[in-house]
Amino acid sequence: MTDETVVGRLAVEFADIEAAARRLAGVAHRTPVLRSRSFDQLTGAQVYFKCENFQRVGAFKFRGAYNALTLLQPAQRAAGVLAYSSGNHAQAVALAGREAGVAVTIVMPMDAPAVKRAAAQGYGATIVEYDPATTDRVVLSHDLAARHGLTVIPPFDHRAVIAGQGTAAMELLQEQSDLDMLLVPCGGGGLLAGSAVAAHALAPACKVVGVEPAAGDDGKRSFESGVRQSVQHPDTIADGARAPMLGELTFPIIMRHVHTMLAVEDTALLRTMFWIWERMKTVVEPTGALGAAALMNGMIGARGMRVGIILSGGNAEIAGLTRRFPALAESPGV
């Protein structure tokens, strides 16, 4: 009897990630891996940045969304799908729908940035707006889905979504199989769970570390207590990591295959983000800089190690962030 059978079967296995990679070939970008001598010098590690900010729609989310759409039954494909999000997941489902020939409805708050609404419409999605002061988006979405026979594509707690997200770490480990550690941003845990399954299969000695914003450290508290904890409306600039809790599917995977969880304060996060912009010439969004910030701030020992970091997305409002945080933006040096 193996350990696997003792603790039960996880929702996603490495074969699911391999299958997702085959579906994504030629549709998603195989994103580049960047190095930075300055970052290596500052941290004492050899760091490999997997640049999902260069992924389609500017974030890893396209991987999971497209994988999920290709796994729909014919009747589901014909009826169309729905996603509720004003962030990268919405864009990802909208573009995946266009690529897969599936009609997409996106439920967005009426105060969502016009540029995000326009982008989703540009991919051919139908936008349904709601007033967040009076309407619960989950209720509205499931009501819409039931009435029109739409399949809801959740942002993280879904087998095909998790498997798709795992292809980013899989690509990185195929190129660099000797990593000692892999740092992964964590919101609802889709990317982290997928990465952990990929690393367990391809580099069992590689320690996978999840990184959250400090204000939304529900994942860290869940991991440490062994029971899912939640957080309501965390006040953090890392808008991609504001999910109230880990998923029913992602949590057991994270408990099994993740080494530890870290939480980074927003100031440190922003400082690292601006540093990456200025010094590495690559634009990451706040959430995308979580892994790099944990290492840059010495939250985990990595001297002499080979470390992978997933830069999960690049959809930053550059002008807005520099205006809001002028002191951090002007002198991002360490």
Add this chain to the structure above:
Amino acid sequence: MTDETVVGRLAVEFADIEAAARRLAGVAHRTPVLRSRSFDQLTGAQVYFKCENFQRVGAFKFRGAYNALTLLQPAQRAAGVLAYSSGNHAQAVALAGREAGVAVTIVMPMDAPAVKRAAAQGYGATIVEYDPATTDRVVLSHDLAARHGLTVIPPFDHRAVIAGQGTAAMELLQEQSDLDMLLVPCGGGGLLAGSAVAAHALAPACKVVGVEPAAGDDGKRSFESGVRQSVQHPDTIADGARAPMLGELTFPIIMRHVHTMLAVEDTALLRTMFWIWERMKTVVEPTGALGAAALMNGMIGARGMRVGIILSGGNAEIAGLTRRFPALAESPGV
């Protein structure tokens, strides 16, 4: 009798670029080539971006500087070198000196940004400051060089510098040999001349196009008149393209192997630069966006063509530029 013998021998031949590439192997980065579906859609071309913003010191300048230092005679190496610049050339010579084991003196105006002085010092260079109101930097530099036996490394009008800069286009054309056009930023013409020699050898049908800021269009006027023209202190944001005129060595190469010269207004240039930051998630400096801006603004027909663009550098002051040009930075969309 070939055409070459009729018009005389150029200062740099392709063999010089090949030799430079061998010297640079393992020292300079072989920078990545990025694509952008959005840029392709907007321009109707298939565009290949050679990302010299990811080069060491954040600009192509490291290629030429390092190549020049490796070609010094032993006595010159022992005595050290001097460069006068407050821009990318200074950083490039400083780092090249450290890598090649050659002492470097940088002559900088006393009002140069502290971060630039610190960076050159960080590479081990000695900084000599001067007051630009009272001192001519060329006179000061040549006086210093004569007194201390230093070799001056000029920013563009130097055979080894031109040959080194040509390795960027050489790498691009090795990966993508079927380009119809190659757009290259032009200040003093070192990068443009090197690129033109590389393209002439590797892809003779590829039209090489130089792009300048409109306020500093001396190169365009020189190209069109056949006589070198100059411009004094051009008022342009493209600080890497403010050289007063093309070089004695670069001009004949440009006349022979460049197809045409274009000049871009600063507003269009900045709009393209911010667009590249936001949409391509890569930080270019204003000068680095010249080629992309020419294409984005329809200054040359490229529909259906395969086009290479050299993103020449990424040393942008992100916070400062967004603060100076808020309207352009907020909505870089086209």
